Every structure is written in C-alpha cells, then in structure tokens.
Amino acid sequence: MNLPIKPPKLDQAVGRLTGQAIPRLEDRRFLTGRGRYVDDIVLARQLHAHFVRSPHAHARIVSLDLSLARTAKGVVDAFSAADLAELGDIAPNWVVPGSKVKGRPPLARAMIRHHGEAVAVIVAESLAEAVDAAERVEVVYEPLAVLADQEAAMAPGAPRIHPDLADNVATRFPVGKGFDEAAQGADLRVAFKLRNQRLVPFPMEPRAVNADFDDATGRLTFYCAHQLPHLLRRMLAAAIGFPEQKLRVISPDVGGGFGPKMHFYPEDVVLAVLTQRLKRPVKWTETRGENISATTHGRDHVTHIEVAARSDGKILALRINSLANVGAYLSSMGSGVPTVNVALFVLGLYAIGHVEVLITNVYTNTTPVDAYRGAGRPEAAYIIERTIGRVALELGLDAADVRRTNFVAADQLPYRHPTGIGLDSGQYEATLAKALEQADYEAFRAEQVVARQEGRLLGAGLATYTHSCGVGMAELMGPIGFDRGGFESALVRVHPDGRVTVLSGAHSHGQGHATTFAQIAADELGVPFEHIEVLQGDTDLVPMGVGTFNSRSVSVGGSAVKIAAARVATKMRKLAAHMMQADLEGVVLEAGLFRTTGGNATLTIQELGRAAWTGQGVPRDLGIGLEETEFYHPHAMSAPNGAHIALVEVDIETGEIALRRYVAIEDCGVVINPLLARGQIQGGLAQGIGQALYEDAAIDAEGMPVADPPIPRSDMMPWMEIDFVCTPSPNNPLGAKGIGEAGALGAPPAIVNAALDALWPLGVRELDMPLTPQRVLAAIAAATAGRERA
Amino acid sequence: MHHRKISLTIDGRRVVSEVEPRMLLVQALREVFGVTGPHIGCETGRCGACTVLVDGQAMKSCMMLAVQVCDVEITTAAGLAQDGVLHPLQQAFHERHALQCGFCTPGMLCAAVDLLAETPRPTETEIRAGLRGNLCRCTGYQHIVEAVAQAAPAMALQGI
Ligand code: FES
Numbered sequence: 033m034n035l036p037i038k039p040p041k042l043d044q045a046v047g048r049l050t051g052q053a054i055p056r057l058e059d060r061r062f063l064t065g066r067g068r069y070v071d072d073i074v075l076a077r078q079l080h081a082h083f084v085r086s087p088h089a090h091a092r093i094v095s096l097d098l099s100l101a102r103t104a105k106g107v108v109d110a111f112s113a114a115d116l117a118e119l120g121d122i123a124p125n126w127v128v129p130g131s132k133v134k135g136r137p138p139l140a141r142a143m144i145r146h147h148g149e150a151v152a153v154i155v156a157e158s159l160a161e162a163v164d165a166a167e168r169v170e171v172v173y174e175p176l177a178v179l180a181d182q183e184a185a186m187a188p189g190a191p192r193i194h195p196d197l198a199d200n201v202a203t204r205f206p207v208g209k210g211f212d213e214a215a216q217g218a219d220l221r222v223a224f225k226l227r228n229q230r231l232v233p234f235p236m237e238p239r240a241v242n243a244d245f246d247d248a249t250g251r252l253t254f255y256c257a258h259q260l261p262h263l264l265r266r267m268l269a270a271a272i273g274f275p276e277q278k279l280r281v282i283s284p285d286v287g288g289g290f291g292p293k294m295h296f297y298p299e300d301v302v303l304a305v306l307t308q309r310l311k312r313p314v315k316w317t318e319t320r321g322e323n324i325s326a327t328t329h330g331r332d333h334v335t336h337i338e339v340a341a342r343s344d345g346k347i348l349a350l351r352i353n354s355l356a357n358v359g360a361y362l363s364s365m366g367s368g369v370p371t372v373n374v375a376l377f378v379l380g381l382y383a384i385g386h387v388e389v390l391i392t393n394v395y396t397n398t399t400p401v402d403a404y405r406g407a408g409r410p411e412a413a414y415i416i417e418r419t420i421g422r423v424a425l426e427l428g429l430d431a432a433d434v435r436r437t438n439f440v441a442a443d444q445l446p447y448r449h450p451t452g453i454g455l456d457s458g459q460y461e462a463t464l465a466k467a468l469e470q471a472d473y474e475a476f477r478a479e480q481v482v483a484r485q486e487g488r489l490l491g492a493g494l495a496t497y498t499h500s501c502g503v504g505m506a507e508l509m510g511p512i513g514f515d516r517g518g519f520e521s522a523l524v525r526v527h528p529d530g531r532v533t534v535l536s537g538a539h540s541h542g543q544g545h546a547t548t549f550a551q552i553a554a555d556e557l558g559v560p561f562e563h564i565e566v567l568q569g570d571t572d573l574v575p576m577g578v579g580t581f582n583s584r585s586v587s588v589g590g591s592a593v594k595i596a597a598a599r600v601a602t603k604m605r606k607l608a609a610h611m612m613q614a615d616l617e618g619v620v621l622e623a624g625l626f627r628t629t630g631g632n633a634t635l636t637i638q639e640l641g642r643a644a645w646t647g648q649g650v651p652r653d654l655g656i657g658l659e660e661t662e663f664y665h666p667h668a669m670s671a672p673n674g675a676h677i678a679l680v681e682v683d684i685e686t687g688e689i690a691l692r693r694y695v696a697i698e699d700c701g702v703v704i705n706p707l708l709a710r711g712q713i714q715g716g717l718a719q720g721i722g723q724a725l726y727e728d729a730a731i732d733a734e735g736m737p738v739a740d741p742p743i744p745r746s747d748m749m750p751w752m753e754i755d756f757v758c759t760p761s762p763n764n765p766l767g768a769k770g771i772g773e774a775g776a777l778g779a780p781p782a783i784v785n786a787a788l789d790a791l792w793p794l795g796v797r798e799l800d801m802p803l804t805p806q807r808v809l810a811a812i813a814a815a816t817a818g819r820e821r822a
Numbered sequence: 823m824h825h826r827k828i829s830l831t832i833d834g835r836r837v838v839s840e841v842e843p844r845m846l847l848v849q850a851l852r853e854v855f856g857v858t859g860p861h862i863g864c865e866t867g868r869c870g871a872c873t874v875l876v877d878g879q880a881m882k883s884c885m886m887l888a889v890q891v892c893d894v895e896i897t898t899a900a901g902l903a904q905d906g907v908l909h910p911l912q913q914a915f916h917e918r919h920a921l922q923c924g925f926c927t928p929g930m931l932c933a934a935v936d937l938l939a940e941t942p943r944p945t946e947t948e949i950r951a952g953l954r955g956n957l958c959r960c961t962g963y964q965h966i967v968e969a970v971a972q973a974a975p976a977m978a979l980q981g982i
C-alpha cells in the first residue's frame with residue numbers, strides 16, 4: 033500500500049540531535065507488555081477499595097446503613113462521610129478572584145449533586161469481595177429536581193444547587209468594554225449562538241491509586257496515575273494534614289492524561305486516610321463507568337456572539353457572552369479554565385480593537401468540568417474562528433481573505449491583545465499560505481462551484497489558532513488565583529562512568545520526555561544519546577517540580593534540562609582543560625572523548641568522571657561532582673499557532689459528512705523531535721476531529737451521563753496531512769513553543785466551518801457539534817422550512 | 823464459589839491454577855499469572871486494551887472467563903518478541919512512533935498480528951477496519967496504520 037508519508041521539512045537550525053526524528057528510547061517496555069501502570073502494582077497485604085456511588089444526580093441522603101456490608105465476607109471495613117468527619121471539601125487549586133467556591137466533598141454528606149458522586153467506600157481483601165459487599169449497602173435517597181443545563185440553572189427562580197448561595201453562579205468574569213461604540217457605523221452586524229459541547233476526556237487508563245502507609249516510619253507512599261506528582265503531594269499533604277517530606281508520590285507509567293489526571297480528587301483523599309486507619313495498602317482503580325461520571329469532563333459552554341465588521345471583512349468589535357457549565361462543584365482548575373483561559377484568548381491571531389466578554393460559571397447537577405486538552409483555549413479558538421467564518425459567508429468574501437485582513441501584521445509582533453495576552457512570534461500569512469497550497473485550496477474552490485451545479489455539497493473550512501504555552505510566570509499566576517508555580521525543575525548528573533541521569537519535574541504520560549529531554553541534554557553534554565536516562569514521577573527522587581500540562585514540558589521542562597546540562601558541560605570542560613593542561617577554549621568533547629584542538633592530548637569521560645566524583649586532582653574551587661539543578665522560571669510564555677483546513681462533502685440525503693482532506697500546518701517554534709511532534713499533533717487532531725464529528729457527553733434531563741461516549745476509532749479518522757513552519761520563540765532558551773494541544777484547538781472550527789460553507793447556499797446558518805447526520809439533516813430541514821415560509 | 827482448576831500456556835510458559843468460575847480471563851492473566859501486558863480499559867468489550875491471541879486469534883480477554891480457556895495457547899505482547907528480538911510489528915510500532923502512553927499498545931499489537939495473518943498485504947482501509955475494535959486515545963491511529971503497513975512485507979518475508 034502506498035501511504036502518503038512526507039518527511040517534514042523543517043526550516044530550523046538543528047543540533048546534532050535536537051531537530052532529529054528519533055524513535056523513542058522508552059518504547060521497549062510498552063511494546064513488550066512491560067509498562068508499569070498503577071494497576072500493575074500489587075503490594076504485600078494489599079487491600080482493595082470500592083466506592084458506592086449515587087444513581088441519582090440530585091438527591092438528599094435520607095439514610096445510609098453500612099452495617100450489613102461491614103459483615104460481608106472479606107470486608108475489612110466500610111466508611112461513609114460520617115466516618116471521615118475530619119476531612120473538609122477538596123480545595124480547588126485555581127480560584128479566580130470573586131468565585132464562590134464549593135469544593136467536592138470526599139464522600140457525599142447529606143446531599144448528592146451529580147450522578148456517580150460517592151456516598152461510601154468499602155475496603156476488602158479482594159476487589160470482588162468489596163464489589164459484592166456494595167450490594168449490602170442500604171441507602172435511601174430522596175430524589176430532587178435535576179438541573180443539568182447551565183441555561184436552565186440561570187433561569188430566574190431556578191432551584192439552587194448549593195442552597196447557601198444566592199444563585200447558581202460560581203464566577204462572573206468580565207473583560208473589556210466598548211462594543212456598542214466601536215460597532216457604530218459597521219457594515220455588518222451579526223449575532224449568533226453556539227455550543228461547545230461537553231466531552232469526556234477518556235484516557236485509556238482510568239485513574240488509579242494505591243496508598244501505602246507505613247506506621248513504622250510514618251511514611252505514606254502514594255502511587256497515583258497523575259500528571260503533576262509534586263503538586264499532588266502538596267495538595268494531598270494539606271488536605272489530610274500530613275508532613276509533606278514523609279509523603280512520597282510515585283506516578284509510574286501513566287496511560288494518557290489529557291488534563292483530568294492533573295486534578296485532585298475525592299478518591300485521593302479517601303484512600304490516603306484509609307491506609308492510615310487500616311495500616312495496610314489500599315488500592316482503587318476506576319472502572320470506565322466511574323471514569324465517565326466521577327472524573328472531570330471538558331468544555332460545555334453556551335456562547336452568544338455579536339460581531340461588527342466592515343464590508344471588506346475587517347472586524348471592528350466583538351462581544352461574547354458565555355455560560356460555562358462547571359458542574360456540581362469547582363474542581364481543581366474549574367473556575368479558571370472556562371474564564372481566564374477563554375476570555376483572554378478570544379481574539380486569536382487577529383488585531384481586533386474592541387472586545388467585550390462576560391463569562392459566567394454556573395453550578396449544575398453534573399460531573400465537575402475542568403481542564404481537558406486545550407483547557408479553555410479550544411473554546412476561545414472555536415468562538416473566534418466560527419466568527420471569522422460567519423463574517424466571510426455573510427459578506428460573500430473568501431474565508432482566507434478575511435483572515436488575512438484581520439491578522440496581526442508581522443511588523444506588529446510582539447503584539448499584545450487588548451485582553452492582555454501576548455503573541456511572541458509567528459508568520460501567520462505564510463503559515464496560512466502553506467496550508468492553502470497543501471490543500472489545493474484554489475482547485476477545491478473551483479471544484480466546489482461545479483459540484484454545486486450538480487447538486488453536490490462541498491465545503492472548505494479554515495481555522496487558525498493560537499494560545500499561550502509554557503506557563504508561566506509567578507507574577508501572573510498569583511493575581512489570577514492560580515496556586516501553583518510556573519517553573520520546572522531539572523537535575524543533570526554525569527556519573528563517574530560517563531553515563532547521565534536527568535531528573536525532571538515534568539511528567540510524561542505518553543509525550544516521550546525520556547527521548548526529547550535526552551536529545552536536549554545530549555547536545556549540551558556531547559555524550560551519546562543512549563547513555564542518558566531521564567527519570568520522572570517520584571517526589572522522593574526528583575527535585576521539587578510542577579508537572580505536565582499546558583503544552584509546557586519542552587519549553588519549560590526542556591529549558592530547565594538545557595540550562596542544567598549546559599552548566600554541567602561547562603564544568604566538564606573546565607575540569608578537562610585543567611586535567612589536559614589546555615586552554616578552556618581548546619577543549620572539545622566528542623563521543624565521550626575530550627580532545628584539545630591544538631595538541632593531541634585526550635581524556636576519556638570516565639577519567640574525568642572519576643576525578644570529578646573523587647575530587648582527586650581537582651582544584652578545590654571546582655568543587656565535587658558533575659551535577660547541576662535548575663529551577664527554570666520563565667519570564668514570558670510563547671504563542672504557538674497554526675492554520676488548519678478541512679475539506680468536506682456533505683451528503684444531502686443522509687446528512688453524513690465525509691472529511692475528504694485535513695491539513696494542519698503548525699508553528700510550534702523549534703521542534704526537538706519531529707516524529708514525536710507529529711504524534712502530538714495527530715493525537716490532538718483526533719480529539720478535535722472527535723469533538724467536531726462524533727463526541728458528545730451530553731447529560732440528559734435526569735442528569736444521567738452517556739453510558740458509551742463515541743470515542744473515535746481507527747476507521748473514523750481521516751488521513752492527516754501535517755507540516756511545520758518554524759518561528760523560534762524568543763521567550764525560552766530552546767525557542768520551543770508547545771504542540772500538545774494544537775489539534776484540539778484547530779480541528780473543531782475548521783470542520784464546522786467547512787460544513788457551514790457547504791450548507792450555506794441551502795440557508796443553513798447554525799450547526800452545533802458534533803455534526804451527526806441527524807443534526808445535519810435537521811439543520812437542512814429547518815433551513816428549507818424557513819425558506820419556504822419566507 | 824468453588825474454585826476451578828485451569829491449565830494453559832501463556833507466552834510459551836505452561837501454567838496451572840485454581841480460579842473462581844466468575845473470574846475474567848484478563849483478571850486471571852493479570853492477577854493470578856502476573857502477566858500485566860493486557861490492560862483493562864473498560865471490561866465491557868469496547869476498548870480492546872485487553873486483547874490477546876488465543877490460539878492465534880485476537881480475543882478481548884475481558885469478554886472471556888478464565889475457565890473457558892483450558893488447554894489453549896495464549897500470546898500477549900510479552901510473547902511476541904523472540905530471544906530479545908522485537909517482532910516486526912513491535913519494531914515498526916517503534917520506528918513509526920505508533921505508541922504514546924503505551925496503554926493500548928499490547929492489545930493493539932495482538933489485534934495487528936491477527937489482522938496481518940488474515941490479510942497479509944492490507945490497504946489503509948483494511949488496516950483501519952481491522953483495528954476498529956481497539957481504541958487508542960493518544961495517537962489518532964495514523965502512525966499505527968503506517969506501522970502495520972510497514973510491518974506487513976517484513977512479516978511476509980519472515981513467514982510469520
Ligand atoms: S478491557 Fe476488554 S475491551 Fe476494554
């Protein structure tokens with residue numbers, strides 16, 4: 033078979049290893065079934081926990097009786113909220129100022145506020161026994177009226193999810209003003225509404241915890257599938273009142289994260305307490321059903337958009353009013369993701385002078401919503417790109433031209449939006465041009481005209497995107513209420529035998545840090561790449577770090593590795609110069625051997641390593657060892673960007689959308705490993721295409737989540753055509769920008785714009801994701817009925 | 823519940839144990855025999871993370887009871903490599919970066935072995951159809967499709 037595989041063309045300077053498409057160092061264990069995930073870990077005297085969960089989305093707990101369950105075979109004990117009275121609610125880690133915080137209770141006390149909320153936990157010798165005993169738990173619920181939808185929850189007189197609050201508003205977040213003034217004299221004013229639907233993140237490995245308290249040492253080892261081991265340690269220690277230095281979080285191999293595995297959950301706290309009470313290790317692995325109702329969801333915004341534009345497509349002003357469904361409680365980042373991460377990014381890559389945004393976070397009887405791949409920025413990209421697409425269609429202009437008309441110009445960079453967000457670097461016109469060329473855009477437009485005459489519906493959809501990656505600066509995180517550091521740690525150690533250990537506070541859950549970070553370190557140190565081992569995910573081992581989210585691992589974590597490795601390299605050269613009695617400038621290291629450029633003295637890295645770690649023959653002022661630690665704290669973030677094009681054909685009879693081609697051109701700055709970067713783009717695109725065409729975690733009026741969310745399968749995905757442009761970021765030593773979230777930002781608007789482009793002549797103006805055949809047919813029918821009425 | 827005796831071969835190793843009649847094959851592999859390559863992503867037959875080869879045929883091991891598989895030969899991802907040399911599919915998955923978190927990978931590899939046994943020279947469409955029972959949330963499948971296409975001629979050559 034002939035697959036259209038094009039090696040990426042990179043217009044960037046590459047190092048010996050940096051920039052090379054190298055297969056991963058860490059693959060072998062995964063390929064041979066030897067990955068080690070939390071559920072693979074079984075400890076001596078292992079106990080198993082099973083949570084009893086509410087079948088109702090809103091109810092009062094009238095009574096709860098665990099006595100029968102406690103006497104069931106194999107059961108060690110069972111607990112309800114009353115048994116864990118010392119525990120408070122789970123505190124969010126990001127609280128936007130002014131938010132009314134209602135954290136998740138570890139176990140429901142008197143009220144159930146979403147389906148799947150845990151009311152009790154049973155601990156038994158085996159999981160089967162714990163599950164069996166759950167049938168002997170007697171809970172009487174008094175079901176209450178369910179509010180699952182944010183618009184319903186905001187209706188006047190709506191029941192309150194938290195009766196001690198005045199209404200169901202969790203946060204109000206206004207940004208900017210002046211729409212009406214700026215819209216004066218516009219040639220076009222349009223108002224429309226869109227929904228960015230709720231999604232289930234669905235990592236293939238569900239959450240898993242194994243909590244192991246040792247009462248002889250007073251240490252608690254907490255195995256957890258997590259993206260932020262150090263932050264989890266801090267949050268957990270604070271929640272249970274445990275000395276942080278005695279709490280060890282180990283996050284071994286993690287089977288996908290996508291956001292939800294960076295949060296702090298009720299089950300974490302409960303297991304940490306149970307292992308201390310029972311003095312035995314307690315393990316819990318989420319079932320897929322629990323993953324769907326107890327692990328955080330993503331998106332779920334209803335947005336009203338007003339746009340004012342000139343007849344040439346220049347946008348004068350934008351007004352956004354969104355209701356964000358945050359679920360029953362504020363999860364870790366639940367107040368910030370739908371507000372800060374949306375409102376500040378709604379201008380995309382466009383120089384739009386006036387923007388007015390109001391985002392209201394709304395409590396409902398649904399699973400809490402939090403960061404999911406892109407975390408607010410996909411919502412922002414969807415808003416602005418749907419708006420640009422709408423303006424183009426309304427004015428009869430080409431969608432590419434309207435984008436060019438509005439782009440921030442090259443000579444405006446670096447640029448600051450009125451919302452405060454910075455764009456550091458890019459070539460927006462060139463990136464778009466490359467995408468148009470790759471997609472044969474002109475030819476497609478010609479084909480579209482002919483097809484229309486034949487009654488076939490073709491559509492081209494464009495989307496650009498940007499966001500800020502590489503969080504970030506403590507000075508910015510403090511004022512927005514984000515209680516975590518923006519730095520990342522790296523320790524680089526050259527051993528006496530010349531082999532290298534890199535410890536990193538970032539944590540791969542599939543991204544491949546063991547390879548990319550080794551590439552970065554190898555270029556600095558001049559040692560063979562295979563001699564470098566990158567270790568992560570153990571708070572006893574790794575210097576205090578932050579973790580992996582916000583496409584930050586390379587730009588922040590990788591920069592820390594580069595800086596630490598460079599310092600070690602400098603020391604190696606100084607020591608080598610001393611040992612070879614040469615000038616510092618004349619020392620080079622190649623493949624583990626030091627040479628002097630002038631003379632013919634040589635020194636092996638092993639000789640150097642031994643000297644450094646014994647101190648013998650080493651001047652005192654050089655100190656002992658070859659080891660450096662860097663806590664890299666960025667001064668600014670980067671703004672990756674890209675241009676995506678979807679070419680679709682809509683079947684007017686069946687409503688099916690065929691994605692004929694999908695093109696993504698990405699400017700993620702300097703690419704460390706194009707093979708892995710492509711993997712990140714494809715994975716993000718799969719989730720973005722999934723959102724556009726298939727996925728929906730719609731919660732019904734009774735508050736029931738969808739039992740089997742349609743996650744894309746191999747035969748539901750198109751071939752993705754991916755290429756790069758490279759504008760190095762000036763904001764970090766690597767020039768990297770971030771790539772993990774790109775696809776999830778670009779694909780939804782590109783595909784929906786394509787569908788609307790195809791259906792516009794039929795009078796279709798509104799279409800919400802996912803673009804199921806039923807929905808497309810309904811939109812066509814509604815448009816036809818509207819035309820007939822008119 | 824009375825335990826029942828089962829005996830089978832896993833990755834070339836003959837094993838015998840007693841299991842509860844209700845125990846799933848995937849649980850037996852993981853918990854009784856310590857073979858943790860097959861993963862549990864759903865336990866309801868939807869994700870394929872638990873896929874193993876039962877007498878050469880790809881099966882979802884969460885959809886079978888352990889007691890159903892007496893005297894069969896089971897191959898998991900751990901049994902694909904021979905004498906430390908990766909199977910051509912494993913090698914192609916590595917070279918094409920067809921895995922990220924690796925959680926779906928052992929099951930995906932077993933499904934791909936079966937696919938290529940049935941269809942030695944598959945088209946892209948046939949590869950996609952053949953792997954539709956195995957969810958991957960990380961890769962978007964494209965590198966997996968490339969890897970299977972790359973491995974096909976190598977496997978035909980080796981007569982696997
Ligand atoms: S665990 Fe068997 S198919 Fe998902």
Ligand code: FES
Pocket residue numbers: 236287288542920921922923924925926927957958959960961
């Ligand atoms: S590699 Fe993560 S699910 Fe496939």
